[in-house]
Amino acid sequence: MDLLKTNSMQKVLKTFVLIFLGTMALTISAKLKIPFYPVPMTMQTFVVLFLGLAFGYKIGFATVSIYLLEGIIGIPVFSNSPEKGVGLVYFTGPTMGYLIGFLSAVFFAGYLNLKNNIFIIFSKLIFSVSTIYLFGVLWLGTLIGWDKPILELGVTPFLLAELFKICLLTILAKKIINFRKFI
Template sequence: MIFLKISTRKIIMIALFAALTAIGSIITIPIGPVPITLQNMFPMLAGLILGSEAGAMSQLIYVLLGIIGLPVFAGGTGGINSVFSPSFGYLLGFILAAFIIGKISEKAGKLTLIKSFIICIIGTITIYLIGIPYLYIILHNVLGEKITIAYAIKIGFVLFIPGDIFKIIVVAFITNKVVPLLRRQSLIGSK
């Protein structure tokens, strides 16, 4: 159980990454049912820096804060109705992506730029594997829009590829520079 052995320092880091994810939602470019934001950078960073359990916990807290009504989702939204938003599946994907990224990075040894890049690609794919079907289900079954799976992939994935590749590169560079500093300061554990 993570709660039994969690330090104050770890709690602060979890809260920090939940807050950073919320901050990443502030800059929003509405291009359809799923806006462009900086949010997906922070589950990647949380997994790489905090590890699987704490990284996933930070994203779970972020999602729960939004569900209870805090305006932490893209466009300053929040509340239980957010569950019926076409983009909510991506937020659920953040939790699993942070866990998977953390788990892979825990087993990967010393993180290099290339390792971080590849791990983040895997995490980003995880977000889309949850986000795209959720987008389709909400648009098609809940909102009654006549869309195809191919169209859901176009509006929920293809449009985001260039920006996501850029964000993954930025995260890999940040991780490569920040993780050694955090370890030297004993803010995160060593591998």
């Protein structure tokens, strides 16, 4: 009984450490940016997909959820915070849809059964990251108006960088997924 209790406590502690490290990685990736308007280009999408692949959908989803909660309560974890605001005010700005899309992307990257076929891995990562842009564009259009060039503002400038990130993750996917065995 004590051994079972010890193993459970170790697993919980390991999960908390992974979530903490994941939120730190997301925060750092948010601060590494190329300033664009209205949405900055960061390494967050790479880290979100990485977390899904490495941690699986449960711990990955929990990590992104905690990261978003940290930002909503006012910890300056988001890309343009604190200089452009913090907390709920910043969260509900132009990037909110993309931030919410992180949840679906990490879920799909961690949940989808990634076979050894590189084309399947690539396609599933494209699908996962596409959900970020879907939520992002829907919110951006709602916020700034559908009469604005939403795709030119919130999608087109990022496509080449996203393709590079997804290619890199596709190449590394098998090694990243093997990390799950240690979780």
